[in-house]
Amino acid sequence: xxxxxxxxxxxxxxxxxxxxxxxxxxxxxxxxxxxxxxxxxxxxxxxxxxxxxxxxxxxxxxxxxxxxxxxxxxxxxxxxxxxxxxxxxxxxxxxxxxxxxxxxxxxxxxxxxxxxxxxxxxxxxxxxxxxxxxxxxxxxxxxxxxxxxxxxxxxxxxxxxxxxxxxxxxxxxxxxxxxxxxxxxxxxxxxxxxxxxxxxxxxxxxxxxxxxxxxxxxxxxxxxxxxxxxxxxxxxxxxxxxxxxxxxxxxxxxxxxxxxxxxxxxxxxxxxxxxxxxxxxxxxxxxxxxxxxxxxxxxxxx
Amino acid sequence: xxxxxxxxxxxxxxxxxxxxxxxxxxxxxxxxxxxxxxxxxxxxxxxxxxxxxxxxxxxxxxxxxxxxxxxxxxxxxxxxxxxxxxxxxxxxxxxxxxxxxxxxxxxxxxxxxxxxxxxxxxxxxxxxxxxxxxxxxxxxxxxxxxxxxxxxxxxxxxxxxxxxxxxxxxxxxxxxxxxxxxxxxxxxxxxxxxxxxxxxxxxxxxxxxxxxxxxxxxxxxxxxxxxxxxxxxxxxxxxxxxxxxxxxxxxxxxxxxxxxxxxxxxxxxxxxxxxxxxxxxxxxxxxxxxxxxxxxxxxxxxxxxxxxxxxxxxxxxxxxxxxxxxxxxxxxxxxxxxxxxxxx
Numbered sequence: 114x115x116x117x118x119x120x121x122x123x124x125x126x127x128x129x130x131x132x133x134x135x136x137x138x139x140x141x142x143x144x145x146x147x148x149x150x151x152x153x154x155x156x157x158x159x160x161x162x163x164x165x166x167x168x169x170x171x172x173x174x175x176x177x178x179x180x181x182x183x184x185x186x187x188x189x190x191x192x193x194x195x196x197x198x199x200x201x202x203x204x205x206x207x208x209x210x211x212x213x214x215x216x217x218x219x220x221x222x223x224x225x226x227x228x229x230x231x232x233x234x235x236x237x238x239x240x241x242x243x244x245x246x247x248x249x250x251x252x253x254x255x256x257x258x259x260x261x262x263x264x265x266x267x268x269x270x271x272x273x274x275x276x277x278x279x280x281x282x283x284x285x286x287x288x289x290x291x292x293x294x295x296x297x298x299x300x301x302x303x304x305x306x307x308x309x310x311x312x313x314x315x316x317x318x319x320x321x322x323x324x325x326x327x328x329x330x331x332x333x334x335x336x337x338x339x340x341x342x343x344x345x346x347x348x349x350x351x352x353x354x355x356x357x358x359x360x361x362x363x364x365x366x367x368x369x370x371x372x373x374x375x376x377x378x379x380x381x382x383x384x385x386x387x388x389x390x391x392x393x394x395x396x397x398x399x400x401x402x403x404x405x406x407x408x409x410x411x412x413x414x415x
Numbered sequence: 416x417x418x419x420x421x422x423x424x425x426x427x428x429x430x431x432x433x434x435x436x437x438x439x440x441x442x443x444x445x446x447x448x449x450x451x452x453x454x455x456x457x458x459x460x461x462x463x464x465x466x467x468x469x470x471x472x473x474x475x476x477x478x479x480x481x482x483x484x485x486x487x488x489x490x491x492x493x494x495x496x497x498x499x500x501x502x503x504x505x506x507x508x509x510x511x512x513x514x515x516x517x518x519x520x521x522x523x524x525x526x527x528x529x530x531x532x533x534x535x536x537x538x539x540x541x542x543x544x545x546x547x548x549x550x551x552x553x554x555x556x557x558x559x560x561x562x563x564x565x566x567x568x569x570x571x572x573x574x575x576x577x578x579x580x581x582x583x584x585x586x587x588x589x590x591x592x593x594x595x596x597x598x599x600x601x602x603x604x605x606x607x608x609x610x611x612x613x614x615x616x617x618x619x620x621x622x623x624x625x626x627x628x629x630x631x632x633x634x635x636x637x638x639x640x641x642x643x644x645x646x647x648x649x650x651x652x653x654x655x656x657x658x659x660x661x662x663x664x665x666x667x668x669x670x671x672x673x674x675x676x677x678x679x680x681x682x683x684x685x686x687x688x689x690x691x692x693x694x695x696x697x698x699x700x701x702x703x704x705x706x707x708x709x710x711x712x713x714x715x716x717x718x719x720x721x722x723x724x725x726x727x728x729x730x731x732x733x734x735x736x737x738x739x740x741x742x743x744x745x746x747x748x749x750x751x752x753x754x755x756x757x758x759x
Contacts, residue, residue: 167655194657207648211670220666224657267652274656 115178116145116278116310117166117197122175124158124165131370135161136172137334137379143278148304148311150325150342152318152357158334159314163280166312168193179278195225198271202283204263208255214266215251221270240269244299261292265299272303280312285320297324318358322346330354333379340404350406352386378408386410421747424740431737435549439509442543443523447704448507450528453538455724456490459530465497473500477527487723498527533726535714539704545730548706553737555622555691556684563626564680567633568672572664574634575641586638592631600628601690605699614705621700625690629683636679640672674752682745685738692734708734 124136135158143149151159164170166177168190177184184193201207208217218237222228228236238248244265255263264284271279281300285293301324304311315321321328321342328345330338330353338351349355368382377392378384384391390409398411434441459475477496480488504523510516523529531542574585592600604624612620644650645668653663669676688708694700695709696716703710711730715721721728 164651167651169651169654191657194655197655199652199655201648201652203648207652209649209653209667212666220653220658221656270652270656 114145115142116180117143117312118178119162119166120176120178122162122165122177123173124161124170125173134334135170136165138175139331139334139336141329141336141339143310143312144327145277145310146308147327148300148313148325150313150315150321150328151331152315152321152328153331154316154357157331159316159331160282161334162331163199163282163312163314166193166280167197167199195274196276197278197280198274198276199280199282200264200267200271200284203287204260204267205255207267208263208270210255213252213254214258218266218270218273222273225274236273237269240273241266243272243303244269259292260288261295264288264292264296268296268299268303272307276309278310278312280314282314283316284313286315293320300324316357318346318354330357333373335379336407337380338404338406338408340401344401344404348401348404350400350404350411351380351408352384352410353380418747418751420743421751424743424747427736428740428744431549431733431740432553435546435553437511438543438546438550439507440511440519441521442540442546443506443520443529444540444543445507445509446539446544446547446706448539448543450534450538453528453530453534454536455488455727456528456530456534456538457724458533458726459528460492461500461529465494468497470497470499474498475500475524475527475529496527498524498529500524500529532729533724535711535727541711541727541729544706544711545708545733548701548708548711548730549733551618551701551705551707552688552691552709552734555618555625556687556737556741559622559625559629559687559690560680560684562622563629563683564633564676566626567630568637568669568676569664570630571634571637572641572669572672575638576645576660576664576668578642578645582638586635589631589634592628597628597690598693601625601694602697602699604628605694614702617701621691621694624694625687628690629686633676633679633683636675637669637672640675641668644668644671678745678749678752681741681748684741688734688737688741 119139119141122136122139123134126133126135139158139162141149141151141162151162153159161170165172168184172185175185179192179196182189182192208214212220215237218240219230219233222233222236237251241247241250246262246265246269250258250262250266255266258266268284284300285296288296297320300311300313303309313321313325325342328339328342329336330345330351332353338345338349338354345354346358349358372382373379374381374392376394378395381387381391388409395407395409396412397405397407398413399405400411439445456478459478462474462476464471465474474497476492476494477498478490479493480490483489500522501524502522503519504525505518506520506523508516508518528540530540532545533541535541535544570585570589574582595603601624604627605620608620641664650663650667653667691700691707692709692712695707696713698710698713701707701710708730712728715727715731
C-alpha cells in the first residue's frame with residue numbers, strides 16, 4: 114500500500130530571465146513501512162521534492178496524496194505536520210543554536226499537545242534513548258555536541274511526533290564515514306522496530322543499497338529509473354544510473370542548459386548512447402518485473 | 416581603552432538616572448515653587464570660610480538686588496547675612512518612588528535661598544527643575560525606544576519571514592512613514608490632538624508620537640536580517656514540526672537579531688530625548704509648570720536672555736551630556752557584540 118504518492122508533480126521557479134524546472138512531472142510512490150530511496154546528483158530536485166511534499170513549495174501542477182488525501186491543498190497542512198517529518202543534511206543548521214537540546218525538543222513536543230516540563234522530560238528522554246543518547250545532552254547546546262550526536266538529536270526530534278513518514282535529506286553527507294555508518298545502522302534498526310516509512314534522499318548509490326528496498330533515480334527534475342533497489346543497483350539500465358553507480362563523472366561531458374531539449378530526455382547532451390529519437394518524447398519501459406526506466410534505448414517497438 | 420570609556424559613560428548615565436529617580440530628595444525646592452523676588456537670580460556662590468564672622472563650613476550669603484536704568488535687576492551678596500547649608504534638612508513633603516512619604520532633602524538652607532544653577536523668570540530653582548525635568552526626558556528615551564523597537568522587530572520580522580505580499584505591504588507602509596521628514600511628522604501628529612491635555616496625557620502622547628516615527632528604520636533592517644535567517648534549516652525544521660508562524664518569528668528569528676537590536680536601541684535613545692526636547696521647546700510637549708529639559712530651554716529662546724542670564728542654558732548641557740553618553744555607550748556595545756561590523 115502506498116502511504117504517499119505524487120502525480121505528475123511540477124514545481125517551476127520563475128526567475129528574472131528564465132524558468133527553472135526544479136520538478137518536471139515527477140511520479141513517485143512510497144510503500145508503507147519500507148525505506149524508499151531517491152538518488153541523483155546535486156541540483157536534480159531531490160530536496161525540492163522533499164520540501165514540496167512538506168508544503169514549503171507549492172507545485173504549479175500535479176497532486177500529492179498522503180493516504181489518499183490530497184495534501185497540496187491548504188486545508189490539509191495540519192495533516193502534513195502531524196504525519197510527515199524531516200531530517201536535514203547539516204545537523205548544526207537544523208537546530209536553533211540559541212536553544213538547548215531539551216528546549217528544542219520540548220518545543221516540538223508541545224506543538225499539538227501541551228505537556229508539562231515534568232511530563233515532557235520522560236518523553237524526550239525516551240526519544241533520545243531510541244537514538245542512543247542519554248539525558249546528559251538535555252541541557253547542552255548544539256555546538257557543544259559532535260556532528261553525529263547532533264544528527265541523532267535531529268532524528269529524535271522527527272521521531273518524537275510519532276509521524277508515520279520521515280524524510281531524510283542526505284542525513285549522512287556532512288558526517289565522516291564511521292559516524293555515517295553508525296547513523297545508517299541506527300536508521301535501519303529504527304525502521305525495523307517501528308515500521309515507519311522512510312524516504313531516504315542521497316547521492317550515493319552504495320549507501321542506498323544498504324538502507325532501502327525501493328529506489329528512484331532522478332535527474333534534472335525527472336525520474337529516470339525506479340524499481341527494487343537490488344535490481345536498480347545490480348542491473349542499472351539508464352546510462353545515467355550506470356554512471357552514478359560507477360561514480361565516474363569524469364566521463365561526463367560538459368554541457369549548457371540550452372542544450373537540453375524541451376521535450377526529450379534531459380540527459381541527452383551528456384549521454385554517450387544518444388539516438389535520433391531521444392530529442393522527442395521519452396516513454397516508460399518495464400524491463401524487468403517492477404523495474405522501470407525512462408529511456409528510449411529500451412523501447413520494444415523501435 | 417574603548418571599554419574604559421564605555422564604563423565611564425555608564426557611570427555618568429547611572430548617576431543621572433539616580434539623580435532623577437530621587438529628584439525630590441536631591442532638589443532643595445519643588446519644581447513649581449516660585450518666588451518673584453528672585454527672578455533670574457544668578458547661581459548662588461557657596462562659601463566655606465568667613466574669618467570676620469568666624470564662620471566655617473558651607474554657607475551662603477543672603478542677597479539683595481537693585482534695579483538699574485533699564486529696569487534690570489542687579490543681584491549682589493549681602494555679606495552680613497550668613498545662612499549655613501544644612502544636610503538632610505526638612506523641606507516640602509514628597510514620596511520616595513511614590514511609596515514612602517518623607518520631607519527630608521539632601522541639602523537646603525533654613526533661611527535665604529540657594530540656587531545652585533540660578534533661577535528662571537519666575538524665580539524657580541533651575542537645579543530642582545532640571546532634576547524633575549530629567550524624569551521626563553530620560554524616561555521618554557527608554558520607553559519610546561522600547562516601544563518603537565517592539566513594533567519595528569515585529570513588523571520587520573513578519574515582513575522578512577513571510578515575504579511576498581505581506582512584505583510588500585509592510586515595507587511600503589514603512590516607506591510612507593520614512594518619507595515624511597520626521598520633524599514635520601512629529602508636529603503634524605501633535606497638531607492632530609487637542610492642545611489642552613493634562614501633563615500625563617501629553618507625556619503618553621509624546622511617547623506614542625516618537626515611537627510611531629522611530630519604528631520604520633528598525634523594521635527595514637530587521638526585515639533584511641529575517642530574509643537571510645528564514646532560509647536556515649532550523650526554520651524549515653520548526654515549520655515541519657508544525658510550529659506557528661508567530662512563534663517561529665518570536666522564538667527563532669528575532670532572538671538572532673538581538674545583538675543588533677540592543678545596539679540600535681541604545682543608539683536611538685538620543686533621538687527620543689531630542690524629539691521630546693524639540694516638541695517641548697516649541698511649547699507642544701510638556702507644559703508649564705511641569706518641567707522637562709525641552710521646556711526649560713524654551714526660557715532661553717531669546718538671544719537677549721542668553722546674554723543676560725546664561726545659566727538658563729544649563730538644561731541644554733544636561734541634554735548634551737546624556738546624548739553623548741548614549742552614543743558612546745551604543746558604539747561600545749556595538750564593538751562588544753558585533754566585532755566584525757557585519758550589520759551596520
